Amino acid sequence: MRSPLAIFSKNVGIDLGTANSLVYLAGRGIVINEPSIAAINAKTNQVLAIGEEAKKMIGRTPQHINVVRPLVNGVISDFEMAQEMLRHFLRKLGGTKIFYNFQKAVIGVPSNLTEVERKSVEDAIVGAGVSKAYIIEEPIAAAMGARLPIEEPAANMIIDIGGGTTEVAIISMGGTVTSKSLKIAGDKLNDDILRFIRDEFKLAIGEPTAEELKIHIGSALPTNEKMEMAVRGRDLATGLPREALVRDTHIRAAIVKSLKSIVEAVKEVIEISPPELAGDILKRGMHMCGGGSLLKGMDALLARELGVAANLVDDPLTCVARGTGIAVENLPKYQLILDNPLRPRDIKI
Ligand SMILES: Nc1ncnc2c1ncn2[C@@H]1O[C@H](COP(=O)(O)OP(=O)(O)OP(=O)(O)O)[C@@H](O)[C@H]1O
Ligand SMILES: [Mg+2]
Known part of the structure; x- marks a missing residue:
């Protein structure tokens, strides 16, 4: 959907979350941070509001207005609405400048998505007007946003407690060694x-x-x-x-029960990690991010139950978006950890 008139080309990093969507404009930083919510008139199918404005309507709408979340547990559940939401955010970014073209986007996705689900994210972005989409696993983006040394041969442990999913991953040498995604979060x-x-x-x-x-x-x-x-x-x-x-x-x-499941998931990831990396985790601690990690005492609970220090990263709600931003600003450097759109892919249906 490249405009023939486009003279400015921009790259963006996107965290399309179950609860919140953020857009990082390359060279600028985070420019959009809004709830992943849309309000639709069910009679006309017209989109009435997206983001903050739609969130205010939850539980207060007449029968013909539906307030929907296009993502469930980190996965797009309503493709049309997800695309509409992305289009809305990108359009908002363009402001009144119509000579705008979004060229490349790096977008975070949960680590356990199927090829079909990843493809659907790519399609949503391209359909919203971006020329090329690169996929990055959210825990890797979170670790980059937290400025962890992910390229070193050492364990970087990320616990991202979001709205829909808790992602636990151990990252070393730019890749995920072990990970787990749990549908229990905020x-x-x-x-x-x-x-x-x-x-x-x-x-x-x-x-x-x-x-x-x-x-x-x-x-x-x-x-x-x-x-x-x-x-x-x-x-x-x-x-x-x-x-x-x-x-x-x-x-x-x-x-208490849900928190126990989160603690168990973190424990499992440590248990199945190679011993050298488990040693690193003990030395370097775990890094917590996502809105759910802001729950009072969550860090203390994890530290107490696992016997490993738990550190909340700076600005835990924007960490994944900042990571996608770093990736999009340094595409050649991070080419290998991104899913290259040019790579032929097996699409299993
Ligand atoms: N201070 C807080 N204490 C506890 N929970 C919080 C706090 N602030 C935000 N949250 C919760 O964090 C969640 C949203 O976090 P976040 O924006 O990281 O999720 P997301 O990235 O949209 O979701 P996901 O990563 O699962 O797709 C919500 O459930 C919200 O209630
Ligand atoms: Mg998230």
Whole structure:
């Protein structure tokens, strides 16, 4: 979709996440950071809002408006909407300049995608107006964004707790040695909280309220200060609005099972890694990123359960996007760790 009028050509790095999408403009930095959400008029199929604006509509729409997330667990589930969202972000970047052309894009994908799923990401990007798409595994992009020495023959351990997936990977010499992708991350915690409040308080709350509870009073381990928050929802018995006071202990009880699964996944990845690399991890620690790693005490929980230091990277929510940006700004250097679009590929269906 190269415009014949295009005189400026730009390269971008993209983190198309389940919860948030970020775009890094080469030479500039992160220029788009918005929720991966779209609102559509179901009668006309018209897109009403994308990103932040659409997020505000969750749980507050009339029947004919659907608020959708085009990605589920890091994978595109609604191709048309994912492409529309990408097109919207790129168009926003172009601003009023119509003489814009997006030439190359490096985009992060979960490490365990099938060829068909990868191809669908490539197609979505190309369809949104980029000439050439390069795929990078998200944990590698995260490690690059965190400025870890991924090319060294030593273990760099990444734990990316996002919205839809938790990706755990050990990276050495520019490649993934062992990895695991788990469909339990921030969004599952919101769901755990929503169910807990429904079952224990007989109160129906929406997902945004569950997320607020998680962020404000949620923690992976008991904290010194007692925290509480008043929430409003619909009483399941009377059907009327009601307020309830929720404490940090409730949130911990709600999310404990999911947190245990995350700890188990990290443990498994360490267990199957070669002994030399396990030694490196002990020495260098684990690096946590993604929004879910911001849960209070998550680093302490992992460190306690695994006996390895857990460090939160700087700016954990933008780490993957910054990694894709570094890759797109230095394409020749990172050619080998990117999926080359020119390479003939086996497409298994
Ligand atoms: N302070 C916080 N405490 C706990 N959770 C948080 C905090 N801030 C953000 N989150 C959670 O982080 C998640 C979003 O993280 P992130 O943007 O890294 O996901 P994503 O990259 O879009 O998803 P994925 O990588 O799974 O496709 C959401 O579930 C959000 O609730
Ligand atoms: Mg992510």
